[in-house]
Amino acid sequence: MDATTDNLAFSPKPIDAVGLRAGEGPAVQVAMAIVQRTTALRAYDTFSSGRDWMEKLSSAYVVALATRSADTYLMRQIQSCIVEDPAIPCAKCRETTLGINVIRSRLFPELAALRKYANALIHHLDHPKNRGIAQLNIQGVFDYCYHLFQENAELLFGRVPESSFPHTKCKECGAKDTDCQ
Numbered sequence: 001m002d003a004t005t006d007n008l009a010f011s012p013k014p015i016d017a018v019g020l021r022a023g024e025g026p027a028v029q030v031a032m033a034i035v036q037r038t039t040a041l042r043a044y045d046t047f048s049s050g051r052d053w054m055e056k057l058s059s060a061y062v063v064a065l066a067t068r069s070a071d072t073y074l075m076r077q078i079q080s081c082i083v084e085d086p087a088i089p090c091a092k093c094r095e096t097t098l099g100i101n102v103i104r105s106r107l108f109p110e111l112a113a114l115r116k117y118a119n120a121l122i123h124h125l126d127h128p129k130n131r132g133i134a135q136l137n138i139q140g141v142f143d144y145c146y147h148l149f150q151e152n153a154e155l156l157f158g159r160v161p162e163s164s165f166p167h168t169k170c171k172e173c174g175a176k177d178t179d180c181q
């Protein structure tokens with residue numbers, strides 16, 4: 001096995017979390033970001049049967065894109081449910097306090113760490129000058145997908161961990177050393 005395919009030689013852990021489940025009475029609960037979830041998991045499952053490294057790489061690319069999209073969607077959902085009290089007057093302070101990257105790092109630090117592998121793969125493949133994939137952590141992309149859809153399966157049904165977001169000043173307000181509470 002050459003260096004090109006070394007990092008494709010693994011089998012993703014099976015994901016058995018469900019996307020639909022019984023709700024109250026006759027209702028059915030549908031996981032949030034169901035389209036991204038379905039797309040990601042379909043590619044996740046086809047990876048191992050890829051006939052060559054190109055097929056495997058294209059599965060990994062779809063897993064990265066669809067998982068990242070679901071991740072972003074979920075963080076926006078959480079963000080939209082946070083009540084600002086008191087309201088943050090400066091838009092940049094709001095971003096440093098309640099931006100989706102801040103929310104992800106605070107509530108889901110492992111997700112934030114694994115997302116870097118998806119970003120690296122997407123960035124690499126989006127630039128045609130880049131050659132070879134030996135330096136990419138492909139398994140990390142699958143770990144990212146597994147972590148979101150299996151280990152955080154409850155999040156897709158709206159269960160969000162409790163947390164507070166202490167007011168963090170943006171650079172400008174911090175430099176002014178004014179009290180922008």
Ligand SMILES: [Zn+2]
Pocket residue numbers: 090091092093094169170171172173174180
């Ligand atoms: Zn500010």
